[in-house]
Amino acid sequence: MRGSAGEGQRQHPVITGKASTRGAAFALFAPALAVVALLFVAPLAMSVVVAFRGKDGGFTLEHFAKSFDFYTTDLLFTLAIVVASTLLIGAVAIAIAGYLTLGGNPRTIAVLRWLYRWPLFIPFVVAGQLMRTFLAKNGMLNHVLIGSGLIEPLSAQSLLDWRGIVVAFVWKQAPFVTLLLAGAMASLEPQHIEAARNLGARRMSVLIDIVLPQVRGTLLVGLVLSFVTMLSVLSVPLMINPNSPTMVTVDVAYRISTHGDYPVANALCLLSLALAAIGAVFYLRHAAARVEGG
Amino acid sequence: MLLRGAVLALLAFAIFGPLLNLLLWAFAERWYFPNKLPIEFGLTYWYRVFQPRGNALASLGTSVWIALLTVAFSLAVAIPAGYALARLKLPWRGAILLTFLLPQAVPNLPVYVNIAQVFYQIGLNGTILGVVLVHASHGLVLAVWIASAAFASVDASLEEASRNLGASPWTCFRTVTLPLATPGLIASAIFVFLESLDEFTGTYFVGVPDVTTLPLLMFNATMGGNYQISSITALLLLIPSIGFMLVVERFLKADVLAMVGR
Numbered sequence: 001m002r003g004s005a006g007e008g009q010r011q012h013p014v015i016t017g018k019a020s021t022r023g024a025a026f027a028l029f030a031p032a033l034a035v036v037a038l039l040f041v042a043p044l045a046m047s048v049v050v051a052f053r054g055k056d057g058g059f060t061l062e063h064f065a066k067s068f069d070f071y072t073t074d075l076l077f078t079l080a081i082v083v084a085s086t087l088l089i090g091a092v093a094i095a096i097a098g099y100l101t102l103g104g105n106p107r108t109i110a111v112l113r114w115l116y117r118w119p120l121f122i123p124f125v126v127a128g129q130l131m132r133t134f135l136a137k138n139g140m141l142n143h144v145l146i147g148s149g150l151i152e153p154l155s156a157q158s159l160l161d162w163r164g165i166v167v168a169f170v171w172k173q174a175p176f177v178t179l180l181l182a183g184a185m186a187s188l189e190p191q192h193i194e195a196a197r198n199l200g201a202r203r204m205s206v207l208i209d210i211v212l213p214q215v216r217g218t219l220l221v222g223l224v225l226s227f228v229t230m231l232s233v234l235s236v237p238l239m240i241n242p243n244s245p246t247m248v249t250v251d252v253a254y255r256i257s258t259h260g261d262y263p264v265a266n267a268l269c270l271l272s273l274a275l276a277a278i279g280a281v282f283y284l285r286h287a288a289a290r291v292e293g294g
Numbered sequence: 295m296l297l298r299g300a301v302l303a304l305l306a307f308a309i310f311g312p313l314l315n316l317l318l319w320a321f322a323e324r325w326y327f328p329n330k331l332p333i334e335f336g337l338t339y340w341y342r343v344f345q346p347r348g349n350a351l352a353s354l355g356t357s358v359w360i361a362l363l364t365v366a367f368s369l370a371v372a373i374p375a376g377y378a379l380a381r382l383k384l385p386w387r388g389a390i391l392l393t394f395l396l397p398q399a400v401p402n403l404p405v406y407v408n409i410a411q412v413f414y415q416i417g418l419n420g421t422i423l424g425v426v427l428v429h430a431s432h433g434l435v436l437a438v439w440i441a442s443a444a445f446a447s448v449d450a451s452l453e454e455a456s457r458n459l460g461a462s463p464w465t466c467f468r469t470v471t472l473p474l475a476t477p478g479l480i481a482s483a484i485f486v487f488l489e490s491l492d493e494f495t496g497t498y499f500v501g502v503p504d505v506t507t508l509p510l511l512m513f514n515a516t517m518g519g520n521y522q523i524s525s526i527t528a529l530l531l532l533i534p535s536i537g538f539m540l541v542v543e544r545f546l547k548a549d550v551l552a553m554v555g556r
Binding site: 021022024025026028029031032033035036037039040041043044046047050105108111112115116117118119120121122123124125126128129130131132133134138139140141143144147153171224225228231232233234235238239249252253256262265266269270272273276 | 298302305306307308309310311312313314315316318319326328330371372374375377378379382383384385390393394396397398399400401402403404405406407408409410411412427428430431434435438488492493494495498499509512513516517521524525528531532535536538539542
């Protein structure tokens with residue numbers, strides 16, 4: 001990234017040259033590499049093979065045809081949920097991190113900093129359980145809405161459908177992106193912001209014109225990581241919205257546990273990989289460039 | 295001012311509402327529609343969860359044991375790897391880095407599905423070792439990145455000074471680099487521990503039918519409609535998560551945090 005080559009980049013003492021040190025470095029790294037290759041890369045490659053292999057062992061597209069026959073709605077449903085969640089997470093993270101960086105009231109900043117991060121390390125499976133009771137027809141959300149007169153008791157409805165999944169995802173992932181974003185914003189040059197403020201720029205325009213462009217990379221990385229993570233979450237859709245239309249992860253688990261149907265399960269996995277591919281390619285390029293640059 | 299207070303209150307409700315709801319369920323004896331609050335509070339379900347031969351304690355034990363083994367395995371592999379990544383000149387560095395970014399950038403479901411199939415054939419399904427390996431494959435990547443960030447943030451001139459004074463590479467690593475990187479390494483151990491403790495999808499595929507970790511127990515209770523048991527189990531899972539959230543910055547300085555997930 002432009003601008004990251006300047007201050008704060010320590011020069012790593014690279015012990016260079018001799019083949020023996022390169023060999024030593026590789027030997028130190030080899031066990032980790034072997035584990036990732038065996039337990040990650042190999043299963044991923046296997047997924048491709050199984051998804052394209054017919055009963056006779058030859059190449060086939062029938063598993064994909066079956067996947068589209070049965071699960072096109074679910075694929076679109078998954079994409080819609082994950083995209084909507086990602087956009088909402090971005091909006092929440094920008095709002096909170098922006099206020100933490102530019103906000104005028106120190107006490108509000110302190111409260112906000114303490115408040116936003118509670119869900120940070122709460123696992124998805126627990127977030128699913130929390131929302132399953134909170135958003136139910138008889139859940140606390142409806143009781144509070146009724147109690148405050150915002151809705152009639154009769155119009156209380158369960159949010160345990162796609163909305164519940166989105167709420168659980170945003171609740172769980174927004175703090176993570178906010179943490180990354182607030183960290184990036186805090187390491188910006190304060191003089192830039194102060195200069196703009198002194199020249200009379202309003203807070204909103206400082207955020208949009210000066211702060212956000214400089215932390216765009218961090219924001220996108222956080223969002224891509226969230227996007228990919230949410231595509232893989234099984235527990236939340238299983239607990240909140242297990243019936244069709246539902247997310248592809250639920251279909252994969254169903255194909256395996258009920259039918260032992262690994263080919264279609266793997267075809268579905270590859271299709272969700274394809275959904276993640278755009279984000280993944282961006283992330284890999286961006287992250288590799290960062291790491292290479294220091 | 296009023297607006298600011300209202301927004302903060304709304305945010306507080308959005309964050310603590312679900313947690314409060316869980317707390318109510320954990321202590322509810324009876325609670326049904328349309329009552330806003332439980333009709334009766336009590337500890338009956340707590341006794342049931344914590345009875346000496348109950349499933350919950352056994353699952354808690356299994357979860358902690360798996361998490362500890364995962365941490366030991368991950369760190370043993372990640373510390374040398376993180377050091378090599380941060381300080382030495384690795385051959386094929388670009389390709390290796392790409393391989394190590396992959397697990398974060400790719401949905402993990404196909405990996406778990408196929409590991410489960412292979413493990414089933416070689417008898418690792420439903421064993422502690424199988425679950426540890428699955429957890430480690432994911433925890434390891436995190437551990438390598440954090441360890442590498444921790445080593446990279448150690449001031450290199452201190453190492454140079456020690457080498458110039460005649461310390462061997464190993465002595466220098468053991469007495470200078472390692473102690474200075476320890477806070478970051480502790481953080482990576484905690485990260486891996488929590489990852490393992492909270493992991494659901496991999497255990498769901500690989501652990502069946504014999505390994506029931508706490509998240510799986512909670513999930514089963516929820517799907518069985520037993521909200522008290524699942525809420526109590528969820529509370530047990532929340533304690534380490536929230537504890538870590540509260541202390542994370544003591545271990546992970548901003549400069550290390552900023553390097554994670556790049």
